[in-house]
Amino acid sequence: MILNIVNKNSRSDCFDQCLAQLNPGDALLLIEDGVLAALDTPRNHQWLQRCPEGVALYALREDALARGVEPQLMAGFQPVSYDEFVDLVAQFRLSQSWY
Amino acid sequence: MPAPGNQPHQHNPAKKLLFRLSKPPYGRSHAREAIDALLAAAAFEQDVSVLFVGDGLYQLLKNQQPNAIDQKNFTASFGLFNLYGISRIYALDTDLSERGLSAEQLLLPVTSMDRASLTTLLREQDQILSF
Numbered sequence: 001m002i003l004n005i006v007n008k009n010s011r012s013d014c015f016d017q018c019l020a021q022l023n024p025g026d027a028l029l030l031i032e033d034g035v036l037a038a039l040d041t042p043r044n045h046q047w048l049q050r051c052p053e054g055v056a057l058y059a060l061r062e063d064a065l066a067r068g069v070e071p072q073l074m075a076g077f078q079p080v081s082y083d084e085f086v087d088l089v090a091q092f093r094l095s096q097s098w099y
Numbered sequence: 100m101p102a103p104g105n106q107p108h109q110h111n112p113a114k115k116l117l118f119r120l121s122k123p124p125y126g127r128s129h130a131r132e133a134i135d136a137l138l139a140a141a142a143f144e145q146d147v148s149v150l151f152v153g154d155g156l157y158q159l160l161k162n163q164q165p166n167a168i169d170q171k172n173f174t175a176s177f178g179l180f181n182l183y184g185i186s187r188i189y190a191l192d193t194d195l196s197e198r199g200l201s202a203e204q205l206l207l208p209v210t211s212m213d214r215a216s217l218t219t220l221l222r223e224q225d226q227i228l229s230f
Contacts, residue, residue, distance in 0.1 A: 094221070
């Protein structure tokens with residue numbers, strides 16, 4: 001199972017490539033501009049429909065706070081702190097960055 | 100830490116490293132730096148696999164002439180893969196077909212695989228390095 005870390009919004013090649021490679025049991029952590037893909041918008045619900053069931057969804061809280069969007073995160077997304085980011089990296093045997 | 104030099108050389112077991120190359124050449128420095136990194140890893144006897152993803156496949160096109168934009172042809176380094184024992188080179192079949200690419204257009208022999216095989220390959224690795 002792989003922790004997938006994405007730092008771009010949903011309208012990007014790397015986001016599409018990541019989405020296509022997600023499997024149940026994987027996790028998706030959105031950081032930097034990636035947190036914009038976690039906002040509760042019609043467009044983001046579209047990509048979420050392509051995301052397999054059983055993928056844990058996280059967004060880096062600090063990056064959401066910095067952009068003023070922390071209250072708009074979709075319900076399925078768990079905000080995580082930097083410390084929890086480190087915990088996630090330790091918890092998964094493999095991490096993969098998409099940028 | 101024991102002082103280096105006084106101890107017999109210890110061989111750590113090779114790690115399985117997959118280098119994931121997803122950027123087209125020349126627009127940014129990722130492609131060139133990835134080759135430097137993976138050759139270094141192979142020189143230290145790590146178990147290197149190379150995966151070309153998406154537009155990263157354009158790194159493999161023959162007949163690149165980057166001197167036209169005053170850049171070096173980093174693909175000359177692909178010629179070192181054999182010397183460094185790097186033979187596991189992969190791409191997704193869909194990434195190839197979406198770009199109309201066939202094996203004879205590419206500088207290296209690429210093993211084409213489907214999405215499920217790629218998932219298996221990724222999970223076998225100790226580390227995935229993205230460039």
